[in-house]
Amino acid sequence: MTNIAVSLPGLELKNPIMPASGCFGFGKEFSEFYDLSKLGAIVIKAATLEGRYGNDTPRVAETSAGMLNAIGLQNPGVDKIISSELPFLEPFNVPVISNVGGSSVEEYVEVAKRISASPIIRALELNISCPNVKEGGIQFGTDPNLAAHVTEQVKKVSTKPVYVKLSPNVSDIVAMAKAVESAGADGLSMINTLTGMSFDLHKRKPLLANKTGGLSGPAIKPVALRMIYQVRQEVDLPIIGMGGITSCEDVIEFLLAGANAVAIGTANFLDPYICEKIIDDLPAKLQQYGFTSVEDCSQKGVAL
Amino acid sequence: MTNIAVSLPGLELKNPIMPASGCFGFGKEFSEFYDLSKLGAIVIKAATLEGRYGNDTPRVAETSAGMLNAIGLQNPGVDKIISSELPFLEPFNVPVISNVGGSSVEEYVEVAKRISASPIIRALELNISCPNVKEGGIQFGTDPNLAAHVTEQVKKVSTKPVYVKLSPNVSDIVAMAKAVESAGADGLSMINTLTGMSFDLHKRKPLLANKTGGLSGPAIKPVALRMIYQVRQEVDLPIIGMGGITSCEDVIEFLLAGANAVAIGTANFLDPYICEKIIDDLPAKLQQYGFTSVEDCSQKGVAL
Amino acid sequence: MIKEQWMTVVKNRHLALDTYEMILTGELTEKMINPGQFLHLKIGEGFSHMLRRPISITNVDIDHQEVTIIYKTIGSGTSWLSKQTPGEKIHVLGPRGNGFPIEQVTNKKLLVIGGGVGVPPLYYLTKKLVEQQNEVTAILGFQTKDAVFYEDNFKKLAKTFIVTDDGTKGEKGRVTNLIPSLQGDVDYYYSCGPTAMLHAVSNEMKHVPGYISLEERMGCGIGACFACVCKTVDETDEKGYRKICMDGPVFQSNEVIL
Amino acid sequence: MIKEQWMTVVKNRHLALDTYEMILTGELTEKMINPGQFLHLKIGEGFSHMLRRPISITNVDIDHQEVTIIYKTIGSGTSWLSKQTPGEKIHVLGPRGNGFPIEQVTNKKLLVIGGGVGVPPLYYLTKKLVEQQNEVTAILGFQTKDAVFYEDNFKKLAKTFIVTDDGTKGEKGRVTNLIPSLQGDVDYYYSCGPTAMLHAVSNEMKHVPGYISLEERMGCGIGACFACVCKTVDETDEKGYRKICMDGPVFQSNEVIL
Ligand SMILES: Cc1cc2nc3c(=O)[nH]c(=O)nc-3n(C[C@H](O)[C@H](O)[C@H](O)COP(=O)(O)OP(=O)(O)OC[C@H]3O[C@@H](n4cnc5c(N)ncnc54)[C@H](O)[C@@H]3O)c2cc1C
Ligand SMILES: Cc1cc2nc3c(=O)[nH]c(=O)nc-3n(C[C@H](O)[C@H](O)[C@H](O)COP(=O)(O)OP(=O)(O)OC[C@H]3O[C@@H](n4cnc5c(N)ncnc54)[C@H](O)[C@@H]3O)c2cc1C
Ligand SMILES: Cc1cc2nc3c(=O)[nH]c(=O)nc-3n(C[C@H](O)[C@H](O)[C@H](O)COP(=O)(O)O)c2cc1C
Ligand SMILES: Cc1cc2nc3c(=O)[nH]c(=O)nc-3n(C[C@H](O)[C@H](O)[C@H](O)COP(=O)(O)O)c2cc1C
Numbered sequence A, B: 001m002t003n004i005a006v007s008l009p010g011l012e013l014k015n016p017i018m019p020a021s022g023c024f025g026f027g028k029e030f031s032e033f034y035d036l037s038k039l040g041a042i043v044i045k046a047a048t049l050e051g052r053y054g055n056d057t058p059r060v061a062e063t064s065a066g067m068l069n070a071i072g073l074q075n076p077g078v079d080k081i082i083s084s085e086l087p088f089l090e091p092f093n094v095p096v097i098s099n100v101g102g103s104s105v106e107e108y109v110e111v112a113k114r115i116s117a118s119p120i121i122r123a124l125e126l127n128i129s130c131p132n133v134k135e136g137g138i139q140f141g142t143d144p145n146l147a148a149h150v151t152e153q154v155k156k157v158s159t160k161p162v163y164v165k166l167s168p169n170v171s172d173i174v175a176m177a178k179a180v181e182s183a184g185a186d187g188l189s190m191i192n193t194l195t196g197m198s199f200d201l202h203k204r205k206p207l208l209a210n211k212t213g214g215l216s217g218p219a220i221k222p223v224a225l226r227m228i229y230q231v232r233q234e235v236d237l238p239i240i241g242m243g244g245i246t247s248c249e250d251v252i253e254f255l256l257a258g259a260n261a262v263a264i265g266t267a268n269f270l271d272p273y274i275c276e277k278i279i280d281d282l283p284a285k286l287q288q289y290g291f292t293s294v295e296d297c298s299q300k301g302v303a304l
Numbered sequence C, D: 001m002i003k004e005q006w007m008t009v010v011k012n013r014h015l016a017l018d019t020y021e022m023i024l025t026g027e028l029t030e031k032m033i034n035p036g037q038f039l040h041l042k043i044g045e046g047f048s049h050m051l052r053r054p055i056s057i058t059n060v061d062i063d064h065q066e067v068t069i070i071y072k073t074i075g076s077g078t079s080w081l082s083k084q085t086p087g088e089k090i091h092v093l094g095p096r097g098n099g100f101p102i103e104q105v106t107n108k109k110l111l112v113i114g115g116g117v118g119v120p121p122l123y124y125l126t127k128k129l130v131e132q133q134n135e136v137t138a139i140l141g142f143q144t145k146d147a148v149f150y151e152d153n154f155k156k157l158a159k160t161f162i163v164t165d166d167g168t169k170g171e172k173g174r175v176t177n178l179i180p181s182l183q184g185d186v187d188y189y190y191s192c193g194p195t196a197m198l199h200a201v202s203n204e205m206k207h208v209p210g211y212i213s214l215e216e217r218m219g220c221g222i223g224a225c226f227a228c229v230c231k232t233v234d235e236t237d238e239k240g241y242r243k244i245c246m247d248g249p250v251f252q253s254n255e256v257i258l
């Protein structure tokens, strides 16, 4: 029997497959399609301190083998998430990871403190791609010092393991990973979206109301694999890999590159059953490529 | 009549379309397909001081809506390019731009000096994505100071305008653009490839012999547009835009985003006639979207 | 519970200027009972197009398990659709969203106002409304004569007025030109079309309760991604927003900000 | 001068284990006179696949303007090919590369050695060689019985020996097992197959002049991108490398490093 269970800090996963933050809401909509208990874990949409409406529409655009989104962290705010969204997930036998957003260190810390206290939450995913309002919009995710600082502060208050979600929009992803590792991160989650744009030829202006958006989907898979591979050479933290996964083969590629588990985002929009399908097919596919388990496969492409 | 001519430093272009460096060799092979005189310009494969064989094979891999390449700057060396390759291009009525590679400032300078002396060459495209061997492999293209330094030195010796080709693998593309602008660059060329990987599931290792490669093609178009748009807000230099162009609509998108002319790379592999086709169709397409000329369209999406 | 299916193309024909009519068959049809809902269609092979395309249900023939859609070719997705031939399969997710709330509507005077590709869902709506013994008047706006479709189909069910921007067919101008003369003792109105038109219509029809169907670019189409939201008119609304794919696409005319 | 064409699929059938035979028609066929050249095939719609796939010419029927290719489904491109049905169009660039240099070869004793999907180009080669009055012996290696194809076609032209890895058909083992007994007074040999096989063959046949056909992942397929290079054996060679797509895919057995 091919063992597809994975054990990560705070997370005992039946399988390495989880929906990526922002692509699965708070789970309710997808529960109409299949039993959420089948998932390795669920990563919920980013929580911020106050509720946010997000950006104006249009918020999404299709691109070649990908899409742009500029949702703008729309969410009801951490307290409402705890009171109105999380209870729905309780009956399912699946670990829930909360994505944590913010525009200041204080906001990250407060959200982390409150949501990590929820017994339903098993780990946090610290989304450091949000702009730092105080530092004039520089992203926490592109400055190793800022990233380390926010990680450190969040670690101080979080009662659950903290996975830091890295932005790919950087010159040196390894420096970012090392910075958050030494700040005490329990794991990494990579990659978030690449910043991109597209234009409306008729209107002669950026298609998204927000002008720029985050590029996701198969288009970015090579960048995700490269970054995970590079980080894996130098950092021992567990990595939840993501970026363009649509198949079991993609999952195996991410594992080979150095990921310990994976998240699936955009592909859920094209096929709402994609996570379930991949979970069902993964044991046979691993076997087909000669692996006895997920852990047997993970990082096999890195040792050289 | 829709005017598609464009005037840039050193370059009087009949039209804004040129093949991108590395995707068109030194022109000879494509001259079997159509008359090279139709092109706005030709950008030749990178020249280095000595001939280089490049990386081991496999050197290319297909990805979703893109490809990875790790050719490794294979070229016969600057002197042989001048003696054996450039004469072929002389009879065509088309400006030739030489892409300049190197692993040290000295190499860039020497190549620029020699090739800019050729009367066939109208401009240089300084490819700063090559690793800097002396500084331990940091790319010239990811450090604004190194980029400015090499630009400055090359400008000192070049008798032709210098377009600096920016790498997209950076946290802050605007800082890079500003650095080379103040170092005296005459124009920008953007973007080069995003670094990516893919894995061979059977061999359980990176598919490219070089492990990492450069991602090009439609997959990267949103990133290219975003970077051009961002740079255009802050820098006045002319921009030759590229990254995933396959159609007239794409060309117009790049112009709207702030480019003055464009280069077409990967699409030549799928359709060797692509540049010619786009040139033929561009006047009608511009008209369809209500533009009277390329210059009328350029940067229309930027003024807000 | 079936929520998706590879449906088979039965027919796909050019209907009007840049406009096609496609008939799909499959048991999923049995779920398509509410006018105003949409199908979320997969485009191209594999994952070549990462987003589905929302297209309204134009008509349903439950007996033959056939659903009709009408679409305008405006980009890569709809032009792919236009090239599909009978026998080919298209993956359909749906029906999605909430349609027009007409269950209780009977013996009423109703006004249906459509513009361009906002017309398709109104056909199924009109059919249902007429079945429920209502008296329907339809105002259908198009850009030009060649873009007009389903005039006869509507005429069989309702008093129908055609309006074209350029006056090449029917009344010249906008659908709102006709409203003053037709809104008389109308009980409800139903409208679908470009946002600018919906805006004008709901202004013109301020004093009549009505329902409008909105469009927005979608990600998931099932309510999970927050791509397709719009703000509520009521600032004290608990959420302050609606998801068009899930809460809509049909809203009360005074529920959301256009 | 015609260098590309949307050719029409005439036939596409399962030939052997994971192996298909496709016949394409179009005037481009008239250029396909050199055995060993390849076609560079566009995959999928639009720019969904950014790289073409190189597939050798298996046979050409100039009179009917038909070219046959045989391909193994190993990934997305070849499995797309396997789904194309008669009447569909495939964009072909080619013929590309230099084939086997056989113009002067007549009245000779020749050995043809193929492995797996290296066998296809050798069929057209053998046909031409036999037309030119040569005596050809063919050794064809496959993984297993079910993977064997074109045995009869070859037998009509040449003394043919089948070898399978697992011995389920013909000789068990490798093509090189048979060489000692067959190379006798052979004038030239021609080989195509996996690199390891070519390596073994050229070692075994060191003293006979021969030609081998190589494979490499390609970008442009026309000599412009430097994706498909290999090094020359001769270190003093002016360039030191060859482009497989343009200088090859056929080389003298001692020209390039395998
Ligand atoms: C609920 C709903 C019902 C609809 N019903 C119909 C109908 O019955 N007939 C019809 O012709 N059209 C209808 N539309 C509009 C239709 O969805 C778009 O015309 C179509 O998605 C365009 O796809 P494309 O690939 O051809 O265009 P492209 O511009 O190439 O599409 C690019 C992306 O933008 C999205 N997009 C572009 N325009 C629209 C739009 N107006 N609304 C939503 N998404 C858009 C596409 O879905 C795709 O993700 C409906 C839209 C919605 C939201
Ligand atoms: C000159 C030449 C002639 C060939 N003739 C034949 C033939 O007659 N029959 C046959 O079955 N195969 C032949 N091949 C191999 C064939 O090109 C590959 O099997 C095919 O490209 C695989 O494509 P894919 O999309 O199915 O596989 P994938 O692995 O999905 O392809 C991914 C990418 O890698 C490339 N690639 C993968 N394997 C190879 C390979 N072995 N050689 C070159 N590129 C590869 C593909 O072209 C594509 O760009 C030939 C190759 C060359 C170079
Ligand atoms: C519509 C959408 C919303 C997203 N929202 C979030 C978010 O709230 N927090 C976050 O960390 N990442 C968010 N992401 C990024 C994804 O979690 C994921 O990192 C990225 O999309 C790459 O994976 P994919 O290619 O499988 O989609 C979002 C992505 C999409 C497409
Ligand atoms: C095979 C290949 C070789 C390339 N070689 C070079 C090169 O020598 N110098 C350079 O500056 N860019 C090189 N590039 C990058 C292209 O010039 C271009 O910037 C990039 O591919 C993006 O454009 P595209 O998406 O249209 O291909 C190469 C790209 C490819 C695909």
Ligand code: FES
Pocket (backbone or CB within 6 Å): C217, C218, C219, C220, C221, C222, C223, C224, C225, C226, C227, C228, C229, C243, C244, C245, C246
């Ligand atoms: S499209 Fe995802 S919430 Fe409506």
Ligand code: FES
Pocket (backbone or CB within 6 Å): D217, D218, D219, D220, D221, D222, D223, D224, D225, D226, D227, D228, D229, D243, D244, D245, D246
């Ligand atoms: S494939 Fe481009 S040189 Fe051979």
